[in-house]
Amino acid sequence: MALTIAGSDSSAGAGVQADLKTFAAHQVYGVNAVTGIVAEVPGSVSRVQPVDSSLLGAQLNRVSSAFTIRSIKTGMLATADNIRIVADFVRECSDTPFVIDPVMRATAGPNLLDAAGRELLKSELIPLATLVTPNLPETADLLGVDPETFTPAEAAAQLFETYGAGFLVKGGHAEKLSTVVDYACIDGNVFEISHPRLEVPDVHGTGCTLSAAITARLAFGQPLLEAIGGGVSYLAECLDAHFSWPQSGGSESLNHFPKSVD
């Protein structure tokens, strides 16, 4: 069983819905604690409503008292108060692999984490993580520098030095080359993960899906680097099999079940 602590996406391509589908695709039973509700379709967010942090705490309390959770991930956390609750919860589960997708903005633009939350994410939560999966803009934010001032490989090592957690710096936002290179820094060693770029311009939820796939794999005991490689391959399959919605201007959603069930 794996736990996602994340926001609800009404279009179900990102957030809790993407995480639960990804867990299911990996045959891992998923449970969830919702941090907020986002009214959106791909490319257009109309409202973000955080939940009261005591309600988040109640969800975490219920699932952790009833189930044996083998891995945990976070996505949208929305507020600093939510982060305090999650940090207290994760400290109580110190042997459980913990993946952070450091979600700050939706692909469509709006903030999914308040300003105080950004600071607490850095000071309280990231140091507790097994793996953090920033894209390049999030990497710049976590390092407090401009994106032009680092290479992704240097950034992965620098993030490990700064926060003492494992990092996967995703290269998808870099120059539009046909190959994407991600860099993982685990226990101070940097690994390169190359994969072909799949152009699906209006899809969202790729970060949620990759981090959920890694979390699912950690739930069944895969070593971290293997879980990262497997997660990257799974995301490529979801992108390749994406849905297009002609009635909403050709917007797109990931297909979390890229292989048909026999």
Ligand code: PXL
């Ligand atoms: O992809 C980032 C993200 C995470 N979580 C929720 C979202 C989004 C993007 O739209 O809605 C709930």
